[in-house]
Amino acid sequence: METLPLLNKTILITGAARRVGKLLALGCAQAGADVIIHYGQSAAQAEETRGEIEALGRRAWTLQADLSRPDEAAGLITRANQTAPLFALVNSAAIFEDLTLANTTLTDWERHMHINLTAPFLLGQAFAAQLPQEQTGRIINILDWRALHPGPDHFPYTISKAALAALTRSMAAALAPRIPVNGLALGAVLPPADAGDTSRISASIPMERWSTPEEVQQALVFLLAGPAYITGEIIHVDGGRHLI
């Protein structure tokens, strides 16, 4: 019988109530993990996700925290470890606002940095500090093909993800040898609610299509359960979009 690669490992996934975060949570659960579903405002959807994970035979819990508030971000790891000792942290929660350099206010900038960059920093720092000395763990930061590809659209989002890529590499160096830290840079997975017509996006992707949920889930499970010798790496699951 095949052993599930994440059996009995507890993983905290931020922003896991809905959309891509939920897809990541279900992928971990299908690979055997128990999941702590963090959510901000989507309480009902977090409960639904919990039910879907339990239906797979895994344990699941929900925890609320506003990641725009550094005190709540820092406290989330302690609350999660009190729920079930963590094996891994997946930073997926983020905001993605349609702003240019010209119309980004300081408030917009700071909101993106707090949620997309400061929260993963505080969560990763607390995760490492609380991981028992004799244990190893993993941190995965969810990035975007835009992180390593300068562009004028979604300006503060792009910069926050570029900085998160830098955080991923520096944290990997800081937390070796105990905690591999890697990034998963996604391409077109799900259109944002305010996206309008997305039918032409495939034409800008070398692979000429959106990714499937399974492709994203397989890559995450690889980073969580695969070789611990891989650290500071950023895997693009974007059909080659960052190349052009």
Ligand SMILES: NC(=O)c1ccc[n+]([C@@H]2O[C@H](COP(=O)([O-])OP(=O)(O)OC[C@H]3O[C@@H](n4cnc5c(N)ncnc54)[C@H](OP(=O)(O)O)[C@@H]3O)[C@@H](O)[C@H]2O)c1
């Ligand atoms: N969608 C794509 O195709 C795509 C492409 C490339 C990269 N990504 C990356 O994948 C991740 C998820 O993308 P998505 O499209 O699913 O994003 P989304 O629909 O915008 O969802 C964002 C998630 O972040 C959480 N969140 C936002 N602000 C928060 C706050 N202040 N406090 C707590 N939680 C907060 C939300 O939780 P609540 O709803 O509970 O408030 C929600 O679950 C992001 O890191 C994004 O950059 C996605």
